[in-house]
Amino acid sequence: MSTNSQIQQQVSKEEWQQRVDLAACYRLVAQFGWDDLIFTHISARVPGPEHHFLINPYGMLFEEITASSLVKVDLQGNKVMDSDFDINPAGFTIHSAIHAARDDAKCVLHTHSINGVAVSAQKEGVLPISQQSIFVLASLAYHDYEGVALRDDEKPRLVDDIGDKLFLMLRNHGLLTVSESIADAFLYMYLFEAACMIQVRAQSGGGELLPIAPQIIDTAMAQAQAVTRQAGGALAWPALLRRLDRKNPGYDQ
Structure with missing residues (x-):
């Protein structure tokens, strides 16, 4: 496998920074306990005119991923830069569909977290019962389960379902966030996962749940921008x- 210095010399400064941030995102997902062994994916578009993307090397744990080990592919999942690793075709089916359909989809983050899958199996999906949930509900879509995502004919339905939303619940499957930046995609997933965890715990308590009024959800995005000073994930x-x-240095290698 190419060394850090070899990869860094072959790519632009902007691509290298994207690689560092994406590798950090993978390791943070592992650190927060949202990973699923070597499965699920976070993809990011390479800055520049080409439609090239970075995705995890299939077979590496998220906590092991580095900037230089990320695999660069085109929209068809073909490697456009030498790598000793392959990618997971099921993972890129979902990601490539969203990247191709939306210019703002610079980063697509997908998890199979226990709490996320638990709520994705509930008919009503995310409930308006926490502060975290209102930000999710303000931009949430759902996609019905069609089996392991291997077929190209699922792509149009996936794209239609997500529309212009930032959060997508893949029913019976997991969670997905879309953003202009890796930092924002991570922040959105933090909120998504927190909303699901709170919901599962609140339901397990057995008491009557107290819903949040719809008019509060309608103003959630404006409230979020006020709290983060418009910076979103970049602030955190x-x-x-x-x-x-x-806790886990070396992602920038």
Whole structure:
């Protein structure tokens, strides 16, 4: 496999930074316990005119991924840069469909977290019962389960279902977020996962759940922008990287 210095010399400064951020995102997903061994994916578009994307090397744990080990592919999942690793075709079926359909889909993050799958199996989906849930519900779509995502004919239905939303619940399957940046996609997944975890715990308590009024959900995005000063995930991202540097450094290699 190519070394860090070899890969860095072959790509633009912008691509290298995207690689570093994506590798960090993979490791943070593992650190937060949302990973599923070597399965699920986070993909990011390579800055530049080509429709090239970075995705995880199939077979590596998320906690092991580095900037130089990420695989660069085109929209068909073909490698456009030498790599010793393959990619998971099922994973890129979902990701490529969304990347191709939306210019704002610079990063697509997908998980099979226990809480996320639990709520995805519930008919009513995400309930408006927590502060975290209102941000999710303000931009949430659903896609029905069609089996392991291997068929290209599922792509149009997936694209139609997500529309312009930032959050997608894949029923009986897991969670997915879409964003202009890796930092925002991670923040959205943090909110998505938190909403699902709170819901599962609240339901397990057995008491009557108290719903949040629809008019509050309607203003959720404006409230979120006010809290984050319009910066979204970028505000938390440097702190998350500092945490990662303390606990699992080396993602930038």
